[in-house]
Amino acid sequence: MQSGQFNSNKSTIRGTREKETTQKTNWDRVIYLTLLSVILIFISYYLINRNFFVIGDGRVVTNELQVVSPSDIRFQQFYVEPGDTVQKSDTLFRFTFIEWQQSMDSLETLRKRLTDASKELEDVQSELRIKNIEAERSLQQLEYFAGRLSQIKREVRLGVSTVSEMKSVEDKIMNEKGDLSLINEQIDQLENRRGRLQTMIASPYGDDGSEISIGAESMQHIYTAPVPGIVTTVLKSPSEIGLKSERVLSILSEQSQLRIKAIFQQKSGRYLSIGDEMNVTFDNGDKSKGVITDIYAAEALIDRPTGSQSELEFSVQIVAELKPEDPLELDRWKSYNKMGVTVKKAIF
Known part of the structure; x- marks a missing residue:
């Protein structure tokens, strides 16, 4: 019997191993979750604040002090700009009166100037009376609050009133003092203006050395700061015309x-x-x-x-x-x- 030859080697199965596939990032899902998170945070913030x-x-x-044009003038030069700190009597700007520029030697112009000055003097005196009344009322308010404060202090000691009520009256006294200080500054400014007008009416040609005269050089005038403070706005520029009582610049007073x-x-x-x-x-x-x-x-x-x-x-x-x-x-x-x-x- 013919012997058969058998392969004693173990059988093997050959093949190739599949490569693991990398997972792709689902960007749609990421963007969706990000937007949802932002919306939820916004809604939570809104609800918490509400x-x-x-x-x-x-x-x-x-309470800013408004500097206005003293008459119909033409601005020649400004010495300040917004943000500048000024002291009382510092020069703000230089100007000339328009009617004097137009006809220096005109008597008719001078008469008109005097008439306007007289009317302006009446306006200044009227406004000065109003400011004095406001100052008197402010003083009365201060006296009332001072009396009220003394009464509340006694009531606080007795437990009838609260410290908050006392603090409220103290704050009102402080505010009233600030308003009174600003009114007094305005009164000083009006009194200075009244003095200049009275001087001009009494001596229109400036024979006594006053600032009003017919000479070409003396046509230029300066306007000085009525109070110390910070210049917040400048509304005019050189060569521009300013009409009477028109705003020129604003000053934030130290007492404001x-x-x-x-x-x-x-x-x-x-x-x-x-x-x-x-x-x-x-x-x-x-x-x-x-x-x-x-x-x-x-x-x-x-x-x-x-x-x-x-x-x-x-x-x-x-x-x-x-x-x-x-x-x-x-x-x-x-x-x-x-x-x-x-x-x-x-x-x-």
Whole structure:
């Protein structure tokens, strides 16, 4: 029997191993989840601000002194620009009277000048009387608040009134003093103007060495700063004409009362009280702290669209006035004069 030969080697199965496929990034899913996260964060931020904070928009405001044209004049040169600091009696600008430029030797022009000066003197005296009345009323208000403060201090000791009420009266006294100081500065400016007009009417040719004369060189006059402060705006330029009582420039006096006026919705009024601390964020991103010194209601005219038409209606809003919590912040607030702000306070 023929022996068969068998292959004793183990059989093997040959083949190729499949390569593992790399998973592709699902960018549609990533973008979708990213957008969803952003939306959820935005909604959460909105709901938190709406339900846990009271927020108002406002502006830094001050009582600026407006320098106006003393008559119909032509500006020759300005010595200041916005941002400059001036002291009292510093030269602001140089000018000439228009009618004198047109006819120096005209007697008719001189008569007209005297007539205008007389009328202007009456206006100045009238305005001076009004300012004196305002100053007297301000003094009366100060006396009233001083008496009220003494009474509240006694009531605080007895536990009848609160410290917040006492602080409110103290803030009103401080504001009233600032307003009185500004009124007195305006009175000084008017009295100086009245003196110059009286001198010109008494000696129109300037024979006594006064600033009013017919000479070509003396036609040029200077206007000096009535108060120390910072020049905030300059509305005219050299060679430009300024009409009588037209605004020329503004000065932020060192005595001006600076504050933030913020507007809130009416329903936010129940969460606001005098003495509350508020977070202040200026439009340039800087942050600060403020304290509410006064709260009052104000009506605003709102245009509400109704279909194809719009109707104007009044809406009551709450206005809160704030001062810096830290007095050292006052100078920084002054540098942000007229800048927009956002004020915020946690409800809980």
